[in-house]
Each structure stands twice: as C-alpha cells, then as structure tokens.
Amino acid sequence: MAALTVSPRTAEPRTPSTGPRTRGRGGRRIRDNLTAHGFLLGAVVCFALFSWYPMVREFVMTFQRTRRGRTTWVGWHNFIQVSHDPAFWQAWRNTVEFTLLALVFGFALPFGVAIVLNEIRHARAYLRILVYLPVMLPPVASVLLFKYFFNPDSGLFNAVLRVLHLPTSQWLNSAATAMPSVVIAATWMNMGSAVLIYLASLQNIPGELYEAAELDGARLLRRVWHVTIPQTRLILSLMLLLQIVATMQVFTETFLLTGGDGPKGSTTTVVYLIYNYAFNFNNYGGAAALSVVMLLVLTGFSALYVRLSREGG
C-alpha cells in the first residue's frame, strides 16, 4: 500500500512503444486484451481450481466409485445407496428441524431486538458492540463455552435453573433437547450480524410514515405491522433466504458440541453426513451424491435470493 504515495509524475515519461502508430488498431486491441486478461489471471486460476473444477468434478464423482485407487463408473448406484442409508433421512430431518428452530430464534428474535434497539436513545454504541461481539469470537471459543454451560452437573445453565427452582435439563446429553441446545448456542453466536443489518434498514424508514400512521390513530403494534414490516419486507425476505441457506449447512456447531452425531444421532446434519461419508467411510461417491442432493435443495433458495436482491437493489 506504500506505493500509493508515489507521485503520478514519476511514472509518466517512459513507455514509448505505446504510441498508437507503431501498431495497427487490431494489434492494440489484442495487446489491451492481453493486459486485461493478465489482471484477471490470478483470480481466474483460483476460481477455476477451487470453484469451477470442483463443481464439475462433484457431478462426475456422483457416478463413480473409487476402490483401491481404481475408479469405475457405477451409474446411479451412489444415489441409491445413499437414499437407503437410514442416517440420510435422519440427517435431513435433523437439518430441517435445526433450520426451523434456528429461524424461530435466529430470524424473529434479531428483528425484535433491532426494533427495540432502534428506539433506544442512549448507550447505542455500547449495545451494538455487545450484540456483535459473539460474531467476532472464534467459533471454538463460543462453542466450547456453551459446552461447559450445558453440562448437566457442573454447568452454569442448570445452576441458574436450580437457583430459580425450575426443572433442570439434560441439554446436549438427551436426544430430545440436544438440537434445541445447539440452536441456542448458534443463535447467540450468530444473531449479531442480523441485528445490525435490520437496524440499518430500520433507520432508512422515513419518519413521515410513522407520523402519518400516528395521525390515523395507529397504535404501537399497528405501526410495527403497517409501517415497519412493509418498509423492511425486502430485507426481511432476503435475510430469511440467506439464513435458510446458511443454517442448512450447519456443521461446526454440532461437530464441536456433540461430536457431530449426538445422542442417538439426534444432531447428525446433512453436512456432517457428507463429512462422514468422505472422511470416515472414504466413500467419496456417496459424499458427492449427498452434496448434489443438498445443492439442488439449496440452489432454489439461492436463486430466489439473487432474483430478489436484483429487483430490490
């Protein structure tokens, strides 16, 4: 970045060969194009190696099986095998459960918090920093912290419940409560960005709209319903789609909290299953088949997101 301070004059006098007369128009066009592609080269190579090629390879792999270094074509076998795995359906059920729970907490809660924060006139910076702080922590720190809090014997949560004379919970140790516990931790870790994005969009609502609604006699909740929500509808729907796509890919939280599968497989998610197929069973074809199924499900949501954000941009 130090180069920014170089004065423009020093760079000027050289480059005699750039004169337009030394080559024809075509030669110049080719040269300009070469320069431009030179600028593109690094990024294009990285995209090719780490995005485009893996994408193609994924589809190829779904029809292949590799055993002892020999790769054979197996048709739809991987898809059939994967769909007969009971863990496949359980993983999808768990993932959908996680997504729905995470939406209840992770979608409605930040919006409510943002509405309240927007009304508060003091300590605004402090509250904003607090909400966003967990987002900045390394996930291993937040996740292990919650793992200690969830401990049924020595954990903080049960201690608080005991003080309040409320029934305690087994949290991560029981199949019924494991997934909701993961959702609590995940919401704490991630809600900050949603709150700040909502807050920014709330600040763009013209005050006159509230004034007009008030003159029409609309009380608080009616103003939220008839002004706030319609005015932020685009952001709300974009965030909904974004969150569906993000939460369906949950892995780190369950992997660190419960080791991935949890009691009776109650926290096995689709991405964990992909991980298991690839890195524990060495079944890359199966993992690719699982990934493609997931891709098809999520692409619908992503495509909708891209369309909505174009329209509203």
Place this chain on the structure above:
Amino acid sequence: MPASEPATRTLISPAQLNRPRGRAVYWTVFTVVVCVFTLVFLGPLYWMVTGGLKSTQEIIQNPPTLFPRHPEPGTYVAAWRHLDMTRLLLNSVYYAFGALLFQLVFDVAAAYALSHLRPVFGRAILGLMLATLMIPAAVLIVPQYLTVVDLPIVHIGLINTPWAIWLPTVANAFNIFLLKRFFDSIPADLLAAAAVDGATPAQALRLVVLPMSRPILGVVSIFAVVNVWKDFLWPFLVEPDPTRQPVNIGINSLALNVSQNEIIAGLTIASVPTIILFLIFQRNIMAGLTAGGLKG
C-alpha cells in the same frame, strides 16, 4: 433529550417520549435492555475470563462461583505453554494475513479488469464468478479437498501447506462483486485522463483507483482476515499436522489432554485478537455489514 437523539423520528414519537409516562416507560425499557444485554452477551465472556483464573476444583464446582476464590493467573501461563499458543496464534496470523494479501492482489486486479479494462469474455467470466455465489460452500467441500490433495495438471499436493488456505480464499465471488461495483462508480473519464497522460492500466489502478477505494478495501480486508480466523471445517481438513493448525483447530484437538481451566484460559487468549480487531475497526465492520450485506 441529550444530543445523542437521532435526527429522524422512529416508531415512537419524540412527543410521546417526552411525556412523563413516556419517559418512565423509556427508562424502564432502557434499563432492562442494558441489563439483559450485558448479562447475555458479556456474561459468558466474563465467565470465560474468570474461569481461566479458577482452580481445577472450583471450575466444576456446583453452584459455580461468581468470583474466583483464589485467582491463579498462573493458569494462563500454563495454558499458553501446554496449548502451545504462540505457535497456534502465529499460524492463524500467518494464514489470515496471507489470505488477505492474495485476495487484495488478485481480486482487486480482477475486479478492476472487469470494471474498466473490459476484455473479451469479461462478461462471461464475471457471470461464471458470480454464479458461484449460488453454490453453498459446504456442498463443494469434498471435491475441493480432493483438488487440494492433488492439483489437476501439475499434480502438486497442498495439504499441510499455507497455500491450501490462501488460494481458495481468492475464489470469493462476493469480493469480486463488491469491488467491481465500487470500481464501476469511479468515472471512466478519470481513467481516460490518466491514460492520455500516459499511465498504463497498472499505474491507473495504483494511482487513481486504489486511493479512491480505501473504504471498500477496508471492508474486504477486515472480512478476509476475520473469515480465515473463524473458519473451522476447511483448515481442520487441510491442516492435519498439529504444528500447522490455526488456533481454532489447535485448541479443540488439544482440549482432551489439558485440564478444563487451562482450556478456558486458552479460549480467552484465542478470543483476544479478534475482540481487539473488532473494537478498533468496529465502525468499518458495521458499515461493511450493511454495505456488503444485502444490496444487489
């Protein structure tokens, strides 16, 4: 109302707030919000920092103690040594800033080319890049891993090298999108004038475009560093060698052999760099969230 009052009116009118009843409700809500937020968001961090000062018995004691009875700062020293924090933190810094450098050089150059140099096939390349935004990251993990194990054509393996973390971060369509949109807003006349003065495209980029792009470069840089610092699954797969792991992975893999209070001290140490980064750059981070977040 003090000076911090926002200029525009919000859900609740200033008139309503200034009535005695409005004021009472406001201050009640304000107090509750401040207390709940402090408890919910700072509470766990307080527990983490003090947990690292407690003894091995005190930390699993039931009910937990609010203050450590005999604070033992030595736990932090022991944690630093047993978890090999120097190496883990240095690894994380190395990965994060390497990734930052590659993203700044390659993505800025590409976005500039796509925005102002407009080569043949430029639109197609941009389309292919942006199309990757639609592919959920987790879906590509397996073929990406196999690619890194054995790169096509050159047949080099990147496992256990920093390249396995650095290079894939360049393939970030969101960076390209943000940077190109920003560069598009720089008037073409300005660059044409630079070209008339004899500036090559590289000089125009360095002397005209980059100085104007500080805000967007800040956003891209912060997220580049934070994303690498926070990433889990990818470094977990491509850096299996414990001496090369970033802090996120290293603490977790060593967690079984070290006592609980030392782990917690280690977590505190691991959290400090990003918290400091956040407190320094909070304005840019928050601006970046909304700038980059949602507009298309």
